[in-house]
Amino acid sequence: NKAxxxxxxxxxxxxxxxxxxxxxxxxxxVVERLTEMVEARxxxxxxxxxxxxxxxxxxxxxxxxxxxxxxxxxxxxxAPLLKVASTVLDVIAAEDCCQxxxxxxxxxxxxSVACLGPQLMSELPRAIKTLLAALKGSWSQTNPVLLQISLxxxxxxxxxxxxxxxxxxxxxxxxxxxxxxxxxxxEEGSESGRSNLLMRAQAARMSLxxxxxxxxxxPAIHACFQTIAKPNxxxxxxxxxxxxxxxxxxxxKAELMDITEVMIKFFIDAFDFLANNFDEFTQDDFELLQDxxxxxxxxxxxRCSESSFRPMFNRLCNWADHQLPTHERxxxxxxxxxxxxxxxxxxxxxxxxxxxxxxxxxxxGINMKENGNSFFSDVDSNGVVGxxxxxxxxxxxxxxxxMDCDDDSDNGSSNRSSGAGKTALAFPSAAWKCQRLADLSxxxxxxxxxxxxxxxxxxxxxxxEVMPPLVDQLSSCRGxxxxxxxFITDHLVPCIGQLAVAVSSVPxxxxxxxxxxxxxVSSSPRVRFAALxxxxxxxxxxxxxxxxxxxxxxxxxxxxxxxxxxxxxxxCKSLMKVIEEITGESVQSYF
Numbered sequence: 001n002k003a004x005x006x007x008x009x010x011x012x013x014x015x016x017x018x019x020x021x022x023x024x025x026x027x028x029x030v031v032e033r034l035t036e037m038v039e040a041r042x043x044x045x046x047x048x049x050x051x052x053x054x055x056x057x058x059x060x061x062x063x064x065x066x067x068x069x070x071x072x073x074x075x076x077x078x079a080p081l082l083k084v085a086s087t088v089l090d091v092i093a094a095e096d097c098c099q100x101x102x103x104x105x106x107x108x109x110x111x112s113v114a115c116l117g118p119q120l121m122s123e124l125p126r127a128i129k130t131l132l133a134a135l136k137g138s139w140s141q142t143n144p145v146l147l148q149i150s151l152x153x154x155x156x157x158x159x160x161x162x163x164x165x166x167x168x169x170x171x172x173x174x175x176x177x178x179x180x181x182x183x184x185x186x187e188e189g190s191e192s193g194r195s196n197l198l199m200r201a202q203a204a205r206m207s208l209x210x211x212x213x214x215x216x217x218x219p220a221i222h223a224c225f226q227t228i229a230k231p232n233x234x235x236x237x238x239x240x241x242x243x244x245x246x247x248x249x250x251x252x253k254a255e256l257m258d259i260t261e262v263m264i265k266f267f268i269d270a271f272d273f274l275a276n277n278f279d280e281f282t283q284d285d286f287e288l289l290q291d292x293x294x295x296x297x298x299x300x301x302x303r304c305s306e307s308s309f310r311p312m313f314n315r316l317c318n319w320a321d322h323q324l325p326t327h328e329r330x331x332x333x334x335x336x337x338x339x340x341x342x343x344x345x346x347x348x349x350x351x352x353x354x355x356x357x358x359x360x361x362x363x364x365g366i367n368m369k370e371n372g373n374s375f376f377s378d379v380d381s382n383g384v385v386g387x388x389x390x391x392x393x394x395x396x397x398x399x400x401x402x403m404d405c406d407d408d409s410d411n412g413s414s415n416r417s418s419g420a421g422k423t424a425l426a427f428p429s430a431a432w433k434c435q436r437l438a439d440l441s442x443x444x445x446x447x448x449x450x451x452x453x454x455x456x457x458x459x460x461x462x463x464x465e466v467m468p469p470l471v472d473q474l475s476s477c478r479g480x481x482x483x484x485x486x487f488i489t490d491h492l493v494p495c496i497g498q499l500a501v502a503v504s505s506v507p508x509x510x511x512x513x514x515x516x517x518x519x520x521v522s523s524s525p526r527v528r529f530a531a532l533x534x535x536x537x538x539x540x541x542x543x544x545x546x547x548x549x550x551x552x553x554x555x556x557x558x559x560x561x562x563x564x565x566x567x568x569x570x571x572c573k574s575l576m577k578v579i580e581e582i583t584g585e586s587v588q589s590y591f
Contacts, residue, residue: 178239229269317358327437352457496512500512
């Protein structure tokens with residue numbers, strides 16, 4: 001062992017310096033002797049129970065020597081070092097191999113990959129399976145960080161140096177690299193070894209995004225997603241989506257067009273997973289995963305032309321409008337349209353017609369289902385979420401599925417999500433879903449109206465379709481007065497006001513004003529208050545142009561000025577003050 005330590009020290013000093021031919025020939029003999037030593041140790045056993053500690057340390061030193069010699073000799077002498085790589089794989093695959101010895105062997109093989117590159121093609125399939133099997137087995141071992149660092153490092157080198165040859169095993173590589181114990185970017189207070197492991201796993205995932213051709217990577221990402229898509233694997237899914245997001249940016253535009261179909265199928269599956277498992281998530285997990293999915297989609301959209309984006313968006317519209325027993329797809333869809341409208345601005349109005357149709361259908365449906373009947377049929381009349389039994393994925397017999405990246409024992413503290421399997425969560429109640437869907441659809445309409453600077457989207461027919469369900473939302477049965485007031489102030493009032501600005505038509509404003517005045521005689525004080533809030537917004541935004549409708553508004557104001565609710569009376573006075581500032585006259589003089 002002392003001789004090997006001296007050899008390794010000398011090799012470190014000589015690393016990367018060119019050797020003369022006679023010296024190379026001498027050290028090729030050393031490589032042969034070291035390989036024979038490793039083979040002998042392999043026959044005798046490399047587990048900590050069958051070998052003496054000194055013998056295992058010697059074996060580790062031999063692997064370090066082989067690693068350094070591979071780095072120095074591989075360029076001009078690949079043949080003997082290919083044999084070394086084969087022997088090293090035998091050690092890694094050995095049953096119950098000592099962790100320290102296995103880690104050294106893995107690092108040695110990683111150097112072989114870096115130095116020999118495609119010359120290792122004959123060993124590559126076995127190498128990938130061996131490394132993945134070792135990494136999977138390490139999750140159940142005690143203190144395996146050193147081994148895991150070595151394995152992830154070797155996989156990273158394979159990704160960097162042989163990206164085009166990973167083939168069908170790419171899916172399994174992804175599944176291991178997004179394992180929940182590797183999927184977090186960093187952990188507060190973790191030891192240096194653990195931090196190093198997470199850093200190398202992150203680097204390996206980014207290498208996948210940067211090095212592997214998109215036509216190979218994206219189908220593998222899709223296949224991996226289909227395998228791990230479970231509500232209790234949020235951390236792994238987030239890591240996988242990060243790979244997708246980075247890879248989209250790197251794909252050449254010419255290649256992007258060829259793989260668009262694969263990408264849209266991936267997103268439909270991803271959004272469907274969110275919709276179908278809505279009740280199985282905690283609120284934090286759902287919003288985090290949905291936000292990452294939407295950001296991934298946006299990274300793709302920003303690379304698309306109008307002609308390539310349109311069929312993609314039409315597919316998503318058809319997916320969202322497809323009638324299911326429940327309407328959770330619409331929740332996901334309108335979250336996406338809000339983000340699209342924010343990023344694409346005026347361009348999104350070119351695709352706005354089907355979105356407006358969907359929003360009108362949603363608001364009309366919610367308005368019809370008020371007073372106890374839920375818009376979501378997965379809840380009973382009391383708004384309690386019904387039971388949801390999720391079937392466990394059956395184990396597949398083929399070799400690929402044996403590489404599943406998460407075991408049942410991994411579903412606890414190492415994953416973000418703790419909501420899987422619950423039958424009644426406070427988060428996805430019927431009331432919450434209806435309110436959230438109304439908020440998102442109205443927010444989407446608001447953005448469309450704001451960005452319609454050309455006036456091509458908002459016209460008479462659209463106004464007459466959109467306005468009634470929007471105004472009817474004033475009668476929305478929100479749980480508390482505070483929730484209702486926030487909905488009116490943050491969502492509904494700005495949307496109706498912007499709709500009026502966008503249509504810019506006195507006859508159409510008259511229709512709107514008539515519906516609002518009808519709401520001012522509601523039996524509910526908060527509906528009367530909300531109707532006044534909308535009228536105040538209209539007078540404020542449209543100013544003198546809206547004064548033409550003042551005569552028909554005056555009788556309602558006179559009535560509300562004596563309303564039994566102090567809040568309604570105060571809001572009426574506030575509206576009158578706005579009108580007086582516009583006209584320069586006292587409103588009460590018209591009473």
